[in-house]
Amino acid sequence: MVESYSKQKRFITDASHEIKTPLAVIDAANEVQEIESGESEWTQSIHEQVARLTALTERLVFLARMDEGSAGFTMxxxxxxxxxxxxxxxxxxxxxxxxxxxxxxxxxxxxxxxxxxxxxxxxxxxxxxxxxxxxxxxxxxxxxxxxxxxxxxxxxxxxxxxxxxxxxxxxxxxxxxxxxxxxxxxxxxxxxxxxxxxxxxxxxxxxxxxxxxxxxxxxxxxxxxx
Known part of the structure; x- marks a missing residue:
């Protein structure tokens, strides 16, 4: 049970880190599209969804670190x-x-x-x-x-x-x-x-x-x- 929980936490941390890179690429490509063709409701929607997913992955990593006792607070x-x-x-x-x-x-x-x-x-x-x-x-x-x-x-x-x-x-x-x-x-x-x-x-x-x-x-x- 403990080993399974540890594997789950590692998976969340690893998966979250893996997701961050393609999200950054998507956002950068979207910005290029806006420069070339101007902003639209579609590019704005992409920005919003990327921001939402980025925030989610950051929170998942944070919670995984909290579970491990390695959040690194400066008190x-x-x-x-x-x-x-x-x-x-x-x-x-x-x-x-x-x-x-x-x-x-x-x-x-x-x-x-x-x-x-x-x-x-x-x-x-x-x-x-x-x-x-x-x-x-x-x-x-x-x-x-x-x-x-x-x-x-x-x-x-x-x-x-x-x-x-x-x-x-x-x-x-x-x-x-x-x-x-x-x-x-x-x-x-x-x-x-x-x-x-x-x-x-x-x-x-x-x-x-x-x-x-x-x-x-x-x-x-x-x-x-x-």
């Missing part, structure tokens, strides 16, 4: 408020482009012992998820604050909350499972891969924290403690 004392604000800023325009609005409430001077790049990735993945699946015209709320430790799990709390058309049925915690998508048809339309939230939880737990989700009415809330 230092960071200004978490600044890191979260910087990572969230680009999503104001992303939210607008997707018919939503982003509202942030970030407490000043919150610090944490963490990997700055990993924290940015958590924020980006949570907001990418929210801007894709939040109800049309709704407000996505992001907040950061210092909190008391609960069972040793984190002294800071990052929360992303938004309205959805319909909460997924069953155990919401399954949203953190790899490749789990509550609505496959909608995920294919929005470009979701079913891996992002798995990365969020993996990063949180690697920092000695946690990632959880809860739903009430038509509101879904993701909470990360670090």
């Amino acid at each position: 230092t004392s960071i200004d978490l408020s600044e890191a979260v604000d910087k990572a969230a800023a680009p999503f104001e325009s992303v939210a607008v482009s997707r018919g939503k609005r982003l509202s942030t409430s970030i407490a000043c001077g919150v610090r944490a012992h963490a990997d700055a790049a990993a924290v940015a990735q958590v924020v980006e993945l949570l907001l990418d998820n929210a801007t894709r699946y939040a109800s049309e015209g709704s407000v996505i709320e992001l907040s950061l604050r210092a909190v008391s430790r609960v069972q040793g799990k984190g002294a800071t709390e990052l929360v992303v909350s938004n309205a959805v058309d319909e909460l997924p049925e069953g155990d919401l915690d399954r949203l953190f499972d790899r490749f789990y998508r509550a609505d496959v048809s909608r995920s294919s339309k929005t470009g979701g891969s079913g891996v992002g939230l798995s990365v969020v939880r993996a990063i949180a737990e690697a920092h000695g924290g946690s990632a959880s989700v809860c739903g009430h009415g038509n509101q879904i809330t993701f909470t990360v403690r670090l």
Whole structure:
């Protein structure tokens, strides 16, 4: 069983690396096509799909490294408020482009012992998820604050909350499972891969924290403690 699991992880890592090269070639060829013939909805679609597959392969490699304990985080004392604000800023325009609005409430001077790049990735993945699946015209709320430790799990709390058309049925915690998508048809339309939230939880737990989700009415809330 252990050997089979190890082989599976190696396969994911090797396959992901093998996929990256042809994706880069396709994207380069597509850019040449645009230079010669101009942009079109087809070349734009190719760019989007290549970007989607590239992001997926990078996340798969990351998860495989996390499983092996070789993610290589650089843990230092960071200004978490600044890191979260910087990572969230680009999503104001992303939210607008997707018919939503982003509202942030970030407490000043919150610090944490963490990997700055990993924290940015958590924020980006949570907001990418929210801007894709939040109800049309709704407000996505992001907040950061210092909190008391609960069972040793984190002294800071990052929360992303938004309205959805319909909460997924069953155990919401399954949203953190790899490749789990509550609505496959909608995920294919929005470009979701079913891996992002798995990365969020993996990063949180690697920092000695946690990632959880809860739903009430038509509101879904993701909470990360670090």
